[in-house]
Amino acid sequence: MGRVLPLDGCVGDDPLSQRVALVRASVPDDAEAGTLAELFRLLGDVRRTKILYALLEAGELCVCDISAAVQVPEASVSQTMRLLRASGVVGNRREGRRVYYRLADTHVRMLLDVCREHTGHEGIR
Amino acid sequence: MGRVLPLDGCVGDDPLSQRVALVRASVPDDAEAGTLAELFRLLGDVRRTKILYALLEAGELCVCDISAAVQVPEASVSQTMRLLRASGVVGNRREGRRVYYRLADTHVRMLLDVCREHTGHEGIR
DNA sequence: ACGTTATCTGAAGATCCGCGTAGATGAGGA
DNA sequence: TCCTCATCTACGCGGATCTTCAGATAACGT
Numbered sequence: 001m002g003r004v005l006p007l008d009g010c011v012g013d014d015p016l017s018q019r020v021a022l023v024r025a026s027v028p029d030d031a032e033a034g035t036l037a038e039l040f041r042l043l044g045d046v047r048r049t050k051i052l053y054a055l056l057e058a059g060e061l062c063v064c065d066i067s068a069a070v071q072v073p074e075a076s077v078s079q080t081m082r083l084l085r086a087s088g089v090v091g092n093r094r095e096g097r098r099v100y101y102r103l104a105d106t107h108v109r110m111l112l113d114v115c116r117e118h119t120g121h122e123g124i125r
Numbered sequence: 126m127g128r129v130l131p132l133d134g135c136v137g138d139d140p141l142s143q144r145v146a147l148v149r150a151s152v153p154d155d156a157e158a159g160t161l162a163e164l165f166r167l168l169g170d171v172r173r174t175k176i177l178y179a180l181l182e183a184g185e186l187c188v189c190d191i192s193a194a195v196q197v198p199e200a201s202v203s204q205t206m207r208l209l210r211a212s213g214v215v216g217n218r219r220e221g222r223r224v225y226y227r228l229a230d231t232h233v234r235m236l237l238d239v240c241r242e243h244t245g246h247e248g249i250r
Numbered sequence: 251a252c253g254t255t256a257t258c259t260g261a262a263g264a265t266c267c268g269c270g271t272a273g274a275t276g277a278g279g280a
Numbered sequence: 281t282c283c284t285c286a287t288c289t290a291c292g293c294g295g296a297t298c299t300t301c302a303g304a305t306a307a308c309g310t
Contacts, residue, residue, distance in 0.1 A: 024179075
């Protein structure tokens with residue numbers, strides 16, 4: 001990563017640069033930013049997105065249901081669910097041979113909702 | 126992409142499989158899912174995350190301010206901002222030599238807030 | 251017009267990540 | 281126990297993407 005500070009230019013000549021210092025202090029550090037980014041990253045994939053919205057609609061679905069709903073091979077769904085589960089985006093429950101997945105909590109549901117509002121494809125229901 | 130439907134198994138034996146059909150109908154199609162995923166994908170990167178949270182705090186920052194705030198070379202910041210601007214995540218305003226960036230709308234701010242709540246690092250202020 | 255500062259762009263290399271295939275594991279039913 | 285069904289795991293390839301460097305562009309002051 002290239003140099004950053006030594007090129008004191010724009011920031012310093014601004015009497016408000018103290019404000020920048022404050023902002024800098026409040027910016028998430030690598031650890032926290034990593035956690036935050038990780039959550040978004042998991043939602044940022046077409047296949048995963050479809051699956052999550054399917055769960056948002058259905059509440060709870062097993063692997064084969066998801067596979068049928070989003071038209072993706074079951075093995076691939078399983079892999080995807082492992083990822084999402086590992087990061088706490090979804091929860092699961094076993095019932096006989098079936099494993100049912102659901103969105104982990106309200107925050108995830110809110111993220112999905114807000115995002116759909118943003119993109120405009122609300123789908124008034 | 127491997128076969129999906131021909132393996133009629135789990136789904137069919139469920140009298141509720143009609144429910145799956147309904148879910149399938151409500152799952153975003155490729156176009157919409159792509160748009161949704163794209164937004165999340167843009168937020169799902171450590172560097173971009175830091176920048177966005179900096180903007181969330183500061184309201185408006187120019188490239189060099191951002192560079193100082195998140196400790197990233199200005200050229201890199203510029204590239205990142207181009208991405209975010211192209212997808213409508215941030216807006217910008219020119220003032221002399223400086224270009225000031227800001228979060229595009231309330232939805233983006235909500236996404237950032239909700240995500241921070243989810244991860245638990247709220248930072249009560 | 252010239253030099254300086256702030257920002258932008260293009261291209262290349264390294265890295266990461268999703269994807270499918272094939273086989274393993276676990277749970278039920280006969 | 282044997283067989284089937286649902287799910288899981290290991291692995292390798294192909295493709296997208298992040299990062300950086302070097303140079304281009306735009307705006308301002310003198």
